[in-house]
Amino acid sequence: MTKYIIRRLVEMALTLFIIATATFFLLEAVPGDPLTQRADRLPEQSRAALYERYGLDRPVMERYLTQMNNMLHGDFGESFVYAGQTVSGLLKDRLPVSARLGIQQMLLGVSVGLLLGILAATHARSPIDYAVVGLSVLLISVPHLVFGLLLQKVFAGTLKWFPTIGWPTGKDLWLGGWKYTVLPTLTGCFSYIATYARLLKTSMLDVINQDYVLTAESKGLSRGAIVRRHILRNSFIPVMTQLPMSVAMCITGSFFIESIFSIPGIGQYYVTAVQNQDLSIVLGETVLLALLYIVVLFITDVLYVVVDPRISMPGTSSR
């Protein structure tokens, strides 16, 4: 186990290095440099000073080494467009916003999805089952971009039950301003509902046909007890392994939602930085998001082994 973890950690570091390098040189290839707009109207001297301030007067390789060195020390760079804004500083403000949105989405989506899955599996081939299947097809097929806009139009625009855009800040950051969070959370949770309802239903139907369920029935256990003690427990492995993947998807999945509802989260920040061609911010945030993603994937792989001892330690990672 220790050997496997060390091996994975080395691989992760290598991957991260490759990603940082590739991103740096990709962004070097963007035509023009990010200071052009700001420096255009400045006199020659100030322009030179500006370029020097951001280190853009030095050769590419030197800047690459400086950048990598800085990132190793946790300094992810300063915005080219907004003087004084740093990646680390902005993430401190924005990460909690995205985190709350993600947590709310997943809690609601996964719990409702699992409930629907149980309902569908215990009432297989009944109208309830067909309703759940139909609902999940609908929820998967309608892009959440469309759902978001639709909810915004109907509940914020026409009915005025909720505010159209915005997000709680300050001391309401975690527990207040619920009315702002309802629509974005709903928009995001639909795909989780569909995924988990399908997943748990399939998994439970597999388990229901097992011999030990028949044994439990013949012992005279009540239906509820069988479902709770025997079927559910054994059908949770696919759900357990899907969960961390959902967390990882959640990191980028909220890009559209944050954009629709003008939520000041990391996704919206990233999109804005891309539109402004704010290269240092893009580079810093790409590396940070990749780091987050890689760590989540790593946890998944370790969890696989811990949760289900039947899975042997993968020698060559199959991911």
Added chain:
Amino acid sequence: MQEKEKQLTPDQFETVGYTMEEANKIDRPTISYWQDAWRRLRKNPVAMAALVVLIVLVILVIVGPNLRGYDYVNMNVTEKNLGSSTKYWFGTDSLGRDLFSRVWVGARASILIALVATTLKLVVGTLYGSVMAHFGGWVDELLMRVIEVINSLPSLLVTILIMMVLGNNLFALFVALSITAWCNTARQTRGMIKQLKESEYVYAAEVLGASPLHIILKHYVPNMLSILLLDASTAIPAFIFTEAGLSFLGIGLTSPEISLGVLISQGQQTMDFYPSQLFYPCAVLCIIVMAFNLLGDGLRDALDPRLRK
């Protein structure tokens, strides 16, 4: 006499009523894998409905923009922001352009982008996967590492990054959409070919002296086709959705170009007053994605006998 009656002779076992030739004849016509799949698909009402909807959509996407004969590019200030009417079926947008025509032009762009990106994904993925499976050893190992690096990045991030580097144009969109998507195809191809290489019938074909080309065409390709078809049927709706999302964020195609994402993004700006401008592009997007998804589900059931109950 009695002895003789008990004696069994071959002519007592003569088949009566039909000849051997008739007995060995197979009454039902032999059908190929694809005919079988098509037969199963036809029995699936949901998939057939999706197929019909798709065919109608394709026809509309081709002829739709010319159906009403209005100019959908230049503005017409006297007739802007109209609702649905017999003249303008979907109404007009904020610059007075016929929304019906624009929606189909946009859908045409979205579907074309998805098709090209899917083709790219399949071609690159198959080639890459075949190279991995064919050479094996350290080449396989190295190429697999590349896939792992790409897969350890959130794909939307890569897509946005590529769009930024290459700019907002069609070519950039093709590259950005397919740059992460091919990994999955490559892995499936590699697995399939490795499995086929070991299989007895390929071995038998080799022993009998079949040329590599024959083996590829007769054994690899038919086995790959169903996997690739399924791959495409899930990739197309995903690409359509990603394209719409990117264009909505302003990172994909932008305004003078028309795609469903661009139309939705324009619709959002006026949705408080003229919801129809948001509604129609959204509805068409949903119908396209849903039809592809349902057809894909049906294809999976029809093409993969192992999954059949």
